[in-house]
Amino acid sequence: MSTIPNFGRVLECPYNRAHQITEERMQRHLIKCKKQYPKVKMLLCPFNSTHYLEAAEYMAHLRLCRDRSLVETFRYVVEPSGNSGQSVQRAKAPSPTPLCPDEENWDDMAAPAYNPTKYCIENKIIRKAFHLTPSEKRDFYEQERIRHKELEKFAHTN
Numbered sequence: 072m073s074t075i076p077n078f079g080r081v082l083e084c085p086y087n088r089a090h091q092i093t094e095e096r097m098q099r100h101l102i103k104c105k106k107q108y109p110k111v112k113m114l115l116c117p118f119n120s121t122h123y124l125e126a127a128e129y130m131a132h133l134r135l136c137r138d139r140s141l142v143e144t145f146r147y148v149v150e151p152s153g154n155s156g157q158s159v160q161r162a163k164a165p166s167p168t169p170l171c172p173d174e175e176n177w178d179d180m181a182a183p184a185y186n187p188t189k190y191c192i193e194n195k196i197i198r199k200a201f202h203l204t205p206s207e208k209r210d211f212y213e214q215e216r217i218r219h220k221e222l223e224k225f226a227h228t229n
Contacts, residue, residue, distance in 0.1 A: 079093055079094075080093065080094055081093055081094075082094060082097050082121070084097075084100060084101070084104055085101075085113060085123040085124065085125075086101075086104040086105065086107070086108045086111055086113070086123070087104060087108070090104065094121075097121045098120060098121055101121060101123060105123075112125075112126070113125060114126060114129045116132060116133070116136055116138075117133075117142075118133075118136045118138040118139045118141065118142050119136065119137075119138040122136065122138075192218070194222070195219060195222045195223070195226075197215075198215060200212065
């Protein structure tokens, strides 16, 4: 990482060392470079998505990664001990909380498909006649008036 005057902090691309990229643009650049260099096998750091490493450097990087502390602080809960007046703290692994089932299931294929025509017929929505002859339009609008009157009656009774 270096600083270029009037440009800010720049990082070196792991795919091509000649690429000097600003921190803000690094993720976009890595996606493009990954496509451009498909034969180069890089491993992704689990602590920072902009850290792409060769297999030989990977294990050493995991031990020394600067962003590791950001992830590890959320991994353990720190509780004060019961001793009075002492500030001794111990780390405790969080208890796994069961995920509450969500009522919405976007993958449920058994749900009926949305039919806009059916919805418009069952609700008080003004529809317009398209591609009909004048006599067919008259009939359509007469049926619409009847439908709206029936829907009003139904709404008043409920």
